[in-house]
Amino acid sequence: GQSLEQPSEVTAVEGAIVQINCTYQTSGFYGLSWYQQHDGGAPTFLSYNALDGLEETGRFSSFLSRSDSYGYLLLQELQMKDSASYFCAGDATNKLIFGTGTLLAVQP
Amino acid sequence: GAVVSQHPSRVICKSGTSVKIECRSLDFQATTMFWYRQFPKQSLMLMATSNEGSKATYEQGVEKDKFLINHASLTLSTLTVTSAHPEDSSFYICSARPGGDNEQFFGPGTRLTVL
Numbered sequence: 001g002q003s004l005e006q007p008s009e010v011t012a013v014e015g016a017i018v019q020i021n022c023t024y025q026t027s028g029f030y031g032l033s034w035y036q037q038h039d040g041g042a043p044t045f046l047s048y049n050a051l052d053g054l055e056e057t058g059r060f061s062s063f064l065s066r067s068d069s070y071g072y073l074l075l076q077e078l079q080m081k082d083s084a085s086y087f088c089a090g091d092a093t094n095k096l097i098f099g100t101g102t103l104l105a106v107q108p
Numbered sequence: 109g110a111v112v113s114q115h116p117s118r119v120i121c122k123s124g125t126s127v128k129i130e131c132r133s134l135d136f137q138a139t140t141m142f143w144y145r146q147f148p149k150q151s152l153m154l155m156a157t158s159n160e161g162s163k164a165t166y167e168q169g170v171e172k173d174k175f176l177i178n179h180a181s182l183t184l185s186t187l188t189v190t191s192a193h194p195e196d197s198s199f200y201i202c203s204a205r206p207g208g209d210n211e212q213f214f215g216p217g218t219r220l221t222v223l
Contacts, residue, residue: 042201042214043152087151095142096203096212098152 002026004088004099012078020073020102022088024062029090032064035098037085041085047073048091078106110136112204114215117126122223128188129218131202135183138204142212143175146199158185192222 004024009045012018020031031050035043049064049071061074075082083106086101112136121127131141140159145150156166156177164177176188185204189196199219203212 008208031194040199040219042216044214045211048211054183059211094140097154098121103149 002029002090002092002097004090004097006086006099006102008100009103009105011107013107014078014080016078017074017076018078018104020086020088020104021073021101022071022073022099024069024071024088024090024099026069026092026097027088029066029092029097031091032062033089033091033096034060034062034073035087035089037101039084043087045080046086063074075104080106082106109188109206110206110213111140112138112202112213112215113203114200114218116218117216118219118221120221120223123193124187124191125190127191127220129200129202129220131185131187131204131215133183133204133206136204136206138185139182139207140184140205141179142205143177143185143187144203144215146201148199152201155187157191177216189220192220194222196220197222 016048034046037043047062054063059076064071086102089096113132115130143155146152154167155170156164158164158177158179160179166172179185199217201217202215205212
């Protein structure tokens with residue numbers, strides 16, 4: 001089957017850097033996406049890794065290693081508004097498979 | 109940017125009734141739309157993939173006769189929850205993908221409560 005595992009919760013302080021990991025067990029993912037979801041809202045796209053390595057988009061960076069079936073999302077200069085759920089999502093044939101999700105709590 | 113809308117945003121219904129949820133791509137044509145269900149504090153679970161003009165492809169464990177999907181045009185897909193029961197109460201989210209593009213754009217979701 002296809003599964004993507006994430007830590008359930010992460011807590012960090014404002015201004016800090018936090019890394020959210022995603023490990024997956026599957027074959028055939030074309031890439032790994034990251035989404036942010038605030039409580040009651042829709043997921044919003046953050047980043048996509050089609051190739052191994054680091055992709056940087058402002059305060060957010062994402063990394064993928066296919067050989068390790070592993071990726072992470074790095075959030076820098078944390079702000080209170082970054083408190084949300086974060087999901088990795090494997091890009092399978094014609095569909096996304098979402099990870100278990102990580103609830104990030106940013107504290108003052 | 110690409111915008112996807114859903115209607116209604118919230119719906120409360122009695123057990124046994126059917127509920128229709130609409131998903132529209134407002135500024136692009138979506139050859140493929142996806143329907144997800146999300147229970148509180150859980151991840152998004154893909155229910156089905158909807159392709160314009162053809163039958164939807166349902167994920168394992170999703171009852172196609174209970175969750176009817178119609179993708180009649182390139183901008184509209186509908187999900188009908190038939191004979192809803194309290195266990196169907198959930199947050200239903202659609203997404204749409206423009207033709208030839210891998211990125212998905214998500215709707216704001218519909219919160220269904222079945223009494």
